[in-house]
Amino acid sequence: MSSNKETFGKTLGFVVVVCLVCAALVSVSAVKLKPLQTANKLLDQQTKILEAAGLLELGTKDGIVATYEKFVVAKMIDLDTGKFIEGDAASFDERRDARDVTKSIKPANDIAGINRRANSSVVYLVRNGAGTIDSVILPIVGSGLWDLMYGFIGLEVDLNTVKSVVYSDHKETPGLGAEVLNPKWKALWPGKKMFDQQNAIAIKIVKGGAKKDDIHGVDALSGATLTSVGVEKTLHFWLGEEGYGPFINNFRDGGLN
Structure with missing residues (x-):
């Protein structure tokens, strides 16, 4: 024993x-x-920002970092006022702040399905070779079919004309909602207008395909209706008054230069 x-x-x-x-x-x-x-994680973020700005060149890690540091300036903004504020853009974590009730709000019209929105955000000002701002990159987040999808909107300096819409983090179904990463779908965005002539949000995802002359319409993802709806609602939220609306109103039509 x-x-x-x-x-x-x-x-x-x-x-x-x-x-x-x-x-x-x-x-x-x-x-x-x-x-x-x-x-x-930082390198992936810089890569997506350069892609949204139309500056992504295939190459080494050092090439991406150098291009980012040469052309991109990250600045903090207060989302309620749309004004620049002091803060460390490099260490800002939207997901962390959104979970902190002291640093976030519950949107009154949460069409993006995010639950809480951080009080602050980072915007990325992209300068050309002459040192003039020619595009602005805005981070976005909103619900897809399965979970939140994170990405970036690239806009020209008029804060209306689209340069690119790039998703960086999602859990959508391969071959369906995950087609947000398909180069063919991303190629539909450049030149589209987010707002109409009255500055109302007009961008839309069109089931069955947008007409060629529709400057506000982008084809929906085939077989991924809920993801497509999620993309549209995400854009409408972040371009609206509880998103980047105040910032856009402050600096619309080249006011950043």
């Missing part, structure tokens, strides 16, 4: 030691890998 107890005790001790060693290894790995994960 004592022999069995001794064997059980040794086995239990061995298991405990193995668990402690494995936990230590996982902790050490997580700590050591965090800087690399942070750097990769």
Whole structure:
């Protein structure tokens, strides 16, 4: 009997030691890998911003970073007033602030299905070779079929004409909602107008396909009605008064230069 107890005790001790060693290894790995994960996340963000600005050139990591640092300036804004504010744009985390009730609001008209909206945001001002701002990149987030989808709107300096709509993070169905990443669908956006002549939001996703002369219409994603509706509602929310509307009103028609 004592022999069995001794064997059980040794086995239990061995298991405990193995668990402690494995936990230590996982902790050490997580700590050591965090800087690399942070750097990769930043590089992906910079890549998507350059794509939204029409400046993405295939190349090395250093090439993307250099292009971003040369042409892009990130600035914090207060979403309620649309004015620039002091703040560290590099460390700003929209998802973190949106979860903090002291740094976010619950939208009165939450058509994007985000639940809470951070009080602040980052806008990316993109300058050309002459140093003049020629496009603005606005981060967006809204519900798709399965979860929130994160992306960027690239607008020309009139804050109306689309340069690109780029999604960077989503959980949509491959071959359906995930077609937001399809280059053919993204190619439909450049030149479209977000607002009509009365400055009302006019962009729409058209089931069955938009007419060629429709400057506000973009083809819906085939077989992905709910994702398409989500994209349209996301754009209408973020272009509206509870999104970037105040910022757009402040700087519309080249007011940033």
